Amino acid sequence: MAEVGIFVGTMYGNALLVAEEAQAILSEQGHQARVFEDPTLADWEGYRQKIALVVTSTTGQGELPSSIVPLYEDIHARIGHQPELRYGVIGLGDSSYTHFNGGAKKFDTLLQEQGATRLGEPLFIDAADHPEPETVANPWVERWAALLS
Numbered sequence: 001m002a003e004v005g006i007f008v009g010t011m012y013g014n015a016l017l018v019a020e021e022a023q024a025i026l027s028e029q030g031h032q033a034r035v036f037e038d039p040t041l042a043d044w045e046g047y048r049q050k051i052a053l054v055v056t057s058t059t060g061q062g063e064l065p066s067s068i069v070p071l072y073e074d075i076h077a078r079i080g081h082q083p084e085l086r087y088g089v090i091g092l093g094d095s096s097y098t099h100f101n102g103g104a105k106k107f108d109t110l111l112q113e114q115g116a117t118r119l120g121e122p123l124f125i126d127a128a129d130h131p132e133p134e135t136v137a138n139p140w141v142e143r144w145a146a147l148l149s
Contacts (some may be wrong), residue, residue, distance in 0.1 A: 001030040001149075002026075002148040002149070004026055004031055004050065004051045004052070005034055005043065005050065005051070005053070006055060007036050007052060007053070008036060008067070008068065009054075009057060009103060009107075010065055011067075014133055015055050015090075016035075016037060017134060018055050018092065018125075019035045021134045021141070022053060022137065022138075022141045023035050025142055033053075039071045040070070041071060048079075048084060049085075051086045053088045053089075054104070054108075056068055056089075056091060056092070056107060057103065058097075058100075058104060060097055061102075063103055065103065068103075072106070075111075082114045083116065085116035086118075086119050087116055087119065088118065088122070090122070090123045090137055091104025091122060091124045091125065092104075093124065093125070095126045096128055101125075108122055119144065120144050123136070
């Protein structure tokens with residue numbers, strides 16, 4: 001089974017809740033999953049040959065939360081190319097803002113530019129439609145887990 005690092009960017013705790021639910025689902029399916037609430041480049045490096053799941057909310061300005069900005073900046077500045085990485089993205093946002101899910105889309109774009117392989121399509125959850133994001137994320141994680149073998 002797969003080893004999955006779940007890298008969280010959260011402002012109010014919703015992304016962390018989604019990440020913890022994802023960890024439980026992946027574990028139930030026989031995968032080894034670990035949540036990184038304040039992820040570092042060293043944490044990321046440990047999963048470059050494995051699988052990363054980025055679960056992040058977005059600020060009102062369409063940016064990443066401060067808890068995951070250092071990781072994003074370090075990946076951008078220090079890694080450059082990582083074609084061995086397989087990953088997924090779950091974004092939490094609010095469509096009433098101009099840059100809906102901008103943080104998650106920014107992270108996804110960076111990983112695509114670095115040659116990483118995205119598993120499945122990203123999930124972009126709209127808080128306006130789904131105030132409890134785990135109700136949408138959990139079924140997505142169950143389907144996404146099937147792509148990990």
